[in-house]
């Protein structure tokens with residue numbers, strides 16, 4: 001595992017060329033939504049490097065641009081300025097399997113849970129070809145196994161509207177994982193879950209990362225979750241959105257829930273908390 | 288279930304009541320059957336002259352269904368084109384609106400000029416009358432697809448075609464079926480217009496001849512057949528609709544599979 005890098009500073013073009021590209025790299029990325037009067041600057045001159053197989057958590061106040069970063073890295077939106085590279089190429093062209101769990105579950109309402117989770121297998125190569133070659137029943141078993149891992153056994157024939165919010169979120173997590181992505185984007189994947197289910201899924205997630213070593217970018221509001229799961233935690237600030245801190249998480253793996261009550265663990269979450277609180281921009285007077 | 292049964296019985300009773308009131312009013316005010324025949328007279332005419340009416344009814348159904356099928360085919364194609372491309376939308380929509388504002392009776396003579404009197408103009412009239420609601424609804428369904436749902440596919444690097452097949456079309460299905468229910472009645476209108484103007488077969492023609500000889504019960508028998516056919520197709524499509532688009536109404540029967 002590469003050691004955590006300190007907060008990247010804007011570099012000269014030469015420096016950028018001489019340095020090998022990381023698996024995911026944001027270079028002076030600025031993103032503004034909308035035009036003219038209603039313009040919102042979501043992200044400002046942001047640099048971020050993620051090495052292959054790393055696990056990064058993004059934390060920060062609501063509206064600071066976390067989801068925006070994920071969408072930029074998956075190529076769902078294009079940066080207003082700056083560059084986004086994935087696997088050495090500009091985003092969009094890279095032959096990398098990407099899995100994304102959106103902040104809202106966004107399951108397709110006309111498909112059952114099983115069919116929803118099947119979707120990536122229908123689309124993404126090499127599974128796409130296998131899907132055509134009628135390996136569906138094999139896929140089905142795999143999906144059932146994954147669903148039962150997140151506690152959704154027996155729900156595979158339900159439609160999304162027949163599920164609770166937390167169940168939909170877990171299904172959406174399964175959809176992000178089923179095609180064994182090399183790059184995993186998780187936007188608050190455990191946000192709608194109770195404490196115990198959440199902790200259970202942290203365990204599942206950690207095990208998955210330790211065995212398959214995908215590159216993970218996790219957005220979360222739960223600092224304990226960030227410290228439990230990630231190798232590096234990036235703290236963001238709002239208005240304008242940017243990364244103000246990048247710290248390594250030194251705890252050995254596999255981490256356990258008990259560890260999260262150790263003094264150095266709580267010290268870390270405490271420090272992150274302070275940072276986010278202090279980074280809040282002074283309350284602006286109402287316009 | 289009980290409540291549903293009661294609702295059905297209520298609506299059936301009301302429909303029967305409508306015909307009963309019609310019958311009673313005609314009897315009570317002594318309305319002559321050359322003005323407005325009573326339902327019972329219409330049914331008697333229908334039954335007693337059935338062998339003469341039947342071939343016309345078959346002709347009308349046939350024409351309507353062929354026109355309707357063509358309407359669905361081209362309607363969906365044009366709708367997909369307009370709904371999935373900004374340029375096609377900007378060009379196609381004004382054209383379509385302009386075209387649909389033309390009274391369709393006016394185009395029948397043109398079709399007759401091109402294809403001769405008979406079945407072909409009727410099929411084409413049925414088609415162009417039913418195509419507009421299909422195109423508009425399919426296009427609307429596609430154009431209003433939630434970007435979040437498309438994002439799910441785009442994050443997987445799905446092609447435009449994959450997105451259309453897996454998200455756009457299923458998403459447009461409720462709109463499509465809603466349009467079919469309007470379109471099928473429109474197809475009947477188109478057929479009957481063309482038959483009235485330029486054909487020697489079909490219910491439209493039958494009614495034209497009947498009205499010119501003041502055979503009013505026969506005219507109404509023709510109308511009744513059209514109404515029944517229309518309702519029949521409407522029911523058929525509603526039935527398919529529930530199976531296919533139950534998700535949009537969170538229908539329990541749909542969820543049972």
Ligand SMILES: Nc1ncnc2c1ncn2[C@@H]1O[C@H](COP(=O)(O)OP(=O)(O)OP(=O)(O)O)[C@@H](O)[C@H]1O
Pocket residue numbers: 033034040041042061062063064065066067068069103241
């Ligand atoms: N489609 C959009 N159009 C206009 N503005 C947007 C859009 N999406 C996001 N924004 C704005 O960009 C900023 C950052 O949004 P983003 O969704 O990245 O925040 P976030 O960090 O994910 O917040 P949260 O923790 O609440 O999910 C917000 O101020 C938001 O108002």
Ligand SMILES: [Mg+2]
Pocket residue numbers: 066067068103187
């Ligand atoms: Mg967000």
